[in-house]
Amino acid sequence: xxxxxxxxxxxxxxxxxxxxxxxxQVRDNDEFFIDPPACSVDGLGSxxxxxxxxxxxxSAPNEKFDNDSMHSTSSNxxxxxxxxxxxxxxxxxxxxxxxxxxNVPLLLNIIRNGGGAGDAFNIAQLPAINRSGFTTAMSGxxxxxxxxGDYVEARVRQDNSLNVAINCTxxxxxxxxxxxx
Amino acid sequence: xxxxxxxGAQYREAKAAIATHRQRQATKELALARLRxxxxxxxxxxxxxxxxxxxxxxxVRWCQGATIAAGEAYKGVTLDQVPHDRNVVPDxxxxxxxxxxx
Numbered sequence: 001x002x003x004x005x006x007x008x009x010x011x012x013x014x015x016x017x018x019x020x021x022x023x024x025q026v027r028d029n030d031e032f033f034i035d036p037p038a039c040s041v042d043g044l045g046s047x048x049x050x051x052x053x054x055x056x057x058x059s060a061p062n063e064k065f066d067n068d069s070m071h072s073t074s075s076n077x078x079x080x081x082x083x084x085x086x087x088x089x090x091x092x093x094x095x096x097x098x099x100x101x102x103n104v105p106l107l108l109n110i111i112r113n114g115g116g117a118g119d120a121f122n123i124a125q126l127p128a129i130n131r132s133g134f135t136t137a138m139s140g141x142x143x144x145x146x147x148x149g150d151y152v153e154a155r156v157r158q159d160n161s162l163n164v165a166i167n168c169t170x171x172x173x174x175x176x177x178x179x180x181x
Numbered sequence: 182x183x184x185x186x187x188x189g190a191q192y193r194e195a196k197a198a199i200a201t202h203r204q205r206q207a208t209k210e211l212a213l214a215r216l217r218x219x220x221x222x223x224x225x226x227x228x229x230x231x232x233x234x235x236x237x238x239x240x241v242r243w244c245q246g247a248t249i250a251a252g253e254a255y256k257g258v259t260l261d262q263v264p265h266d267r268n269v270v271p272d273x274x275x276x277x278x279x280x281x282x283x
Binding site: 001002004008009010016017019020021022024025028066068069071072073074075076079081083148149 | 184185186189190192193196197199200204206207210211214237238241245248251252253255257
């Protein structure tokens with residue numbers, strides 16, 4: 001359950017007992033500290049086709065954990081939504097299938113609320129290398145202040161000279177509450 | 182605002198309502214404690230204050246159940262699935278069951 005400032009439950013005055021309501025909120029606050037809002041999702045088993053020179057938001061149909069109803073498996077599965085305002089650690093790992101030429105630039109972004117101006121963050125970028133039997137994994141993370149209701153998504157792009165689509169799997173996408181914003 | 186946003190807002194409102202109802206419960210508990218200092222346990226005012234505390238506590242528990250139900254609705258779980266999917270917090274689940282998981 002949610003954290004609440006204890007003085008909003010009961011203003012402690014000398015001579016007054018501490019109420020059961022106050023004690024219950026202490027317990028809920030302790031639970032919040034040991035188990036803060038955290039969500040991790042993935043697209044394992046569902047690689048997505050990423051067309052050449054196109055930004056693609058990755059879906060995440062599977063949940064590893066979600067203790068604050070931050071992710072839906074039935075609607076807008078690409079989103080992790082902050083139900084509690086604060087500063088979050090947000091990161092993603094993706095894995096590209098073998099790429100059939102060298103030096104294909106790959107991008108991994110985190111975007112907030114659809115990724116408009118000021119809301120798109122490049123967290124990883126590298127040139128792919130063509131090696132038989134090798135995929136290309138990339139990871140990145142950042143911290144962001146999210147208001148209640150703000151959502152984040154993982155987005156990728158690749159630019160290859162063959163103009164072909166490349167499959168990309170979202171191995172993990174997470175948001176973990178760090179502090180009050 | 183799409184459906185998911187609306188469900189998220191509902192979940193956040195339910196969570197916030199827990200603290201509001203806890204504040205009301207604390208007020209009722211303090212009133213009962215003050216009455217007990219000057220009146221016997223069987224005094225009608227004390228009995229009424231005790232009943233108000235019990236009601237206020239039940240309201241908090243109801244909000245906790247509603248929060249779980251709203252959170253599960255956000256995640257795409259229907260209300261009648263909730264009592265079956267979770268068996269670790271019996272009281273709120275009982276409340277959810279009474280709310281409409283028929």
